[in-house]
Amino acid sequence: MRIVILGPPGAGKGTQAKRVSKKYGVPHIATGDIFREIIASSSEIGKKVEKYVKSGELVPDEIVNKIVRERLSRPDCRDGFILDGYPRTVEQAKALDRALENAGEKLDLVIELEVSDDEIVRRLSNRRVCRNCGAIYHLINNPPKIPGKCDKCQGELYQREDDREDIIRNRLRVYRERTKPLIDYYLKRGILVKVNGNPKVNEVWEQIRKILDEQIALKSSRSDKLMDG
Numbered sequence: 092m093r094i095v096i097l098g099p100p101g102a103g104k105g106t107q108a109k110r111v112s113k114k115y116g117v118p119h120i121a122t123g124d125i126f127r128e129i130i131a132s133s134s135e136i137g138k139k140v141e142k143y144v145k146s147g148e149l150v151p152d153e154i155v156n157k158i159v160r161e162r163l164s165r166p167d168c169r170d171g172f173i174l175d176g177y178p179r180t181v182e183q184a185k186a187l188d189r190a191l192e193n194a195g196e197k198l199d200l201v202i203e204l205e206v207s208d209d210e211i212v213r214r215l216s217n218r219r220v221c222r223n224c225g226a227i228y229h230l231i232n233n234p235p236k237i238p239g240k241c242d243k244c245q246g247e248l249y250q251r252e253d254d255r256e257d258i259i260r261n262r263l264r265v266y267r268e269r270t271k272p273l274i275d276y277y278l279k280r281g282i283l284v285k286v287n288g289n290p291k292v293n294e295v296w297e298q299i300r301k302i303l304d305e306q307i308a309l310k311s312s313r314s315d316k317l318m319d320g
């Protein structure tokens with residue numbers, strides 16, 4: 092399955108994409124995580140992208156497209172992937188289409204998580220992330236057992252620099268201007284499904300799981316028919 096999960100900052104893309112990856116065995120590719128790793132490496136490219144990420148602006152398309160193209164060409168993506176945070180502009184969506192087309196593939200599904208702005212600010216200002224394994228917590232909805240420590244690996248939990256309220260507002264503005272047009276782009280292609288991202292994590296997950304199970308059943312019945320015919 093080749094899936095994109097789309098939605099405003101803090102919609103729960105990372106939280107849900109991790110579950111999809113675990114249940115369906117596809118790699119979770121999050122461009123935000125890739126950029127944070129590149130920044131931590133203090134390389135030339137890291138210095139270049141840091142100013143965009145810290146201020147909540149988008150990293151230029153040519154840099155993102157190159158990184159994603161390289162990542163998708165690795166063997167673990169052969170049977171599918173879930174892309175989280177990419178594409179974020181129509182240019183990126185076109186670049187993704189071209190890369191998949193060249194490999195004789197196409198996207199199966201785009202999941203759009205819809206969440207209100209107030210809920211987003213509430214979620215992001217309380218988010219904490221494990222520096223070691225990337226696990227995501229929420230101080231109120233999903234707190235760690237020991238404050239400041241990851242339940243899974245005991246790593247240190249930190250608050251992202253772009254999770255300050257003024258930067259969150261800027262990220263929301265950028266989302267509306269640059270990323271929302273993608274919804275029409277994928278609606279026209281008939282591969283977009285909308286999911287209400289406001290309820291609790293498990294309830295959102297139930298909606299997504301159902302959609303993906305139906306998609307898998309549909310794909311296998313199509314291939315059965317092809318074999319029969």
Ligand code: AP5
Pocket residue numbers: 098099100101102103104105106107122123124126143144145147148149150151155175176177178179183214215217218219227228229230232233253262288289290291292293295
């Ligand atoms: P990125 O890391 O992708 O940030 P984002 O899209 O703003 O998304 P977030 O990671 O903030 O949120 P999420 O939707 O994953 O929510 P999460 O599951 O963590 O990008 C960062 C930056 O990198 C960008 O600003 C840009 O500069 C650059 N960048 C990245 N990709 C790019 C691209 N393609 N092009 C150009 N630049 C790019 O959940 C959030 C919180 O809510 C957590 O605390 C979680 O526990 C909690 N939560 C989740 N679901 C629920 C729920 N249902 N109920 C209650 N709480 C919940």
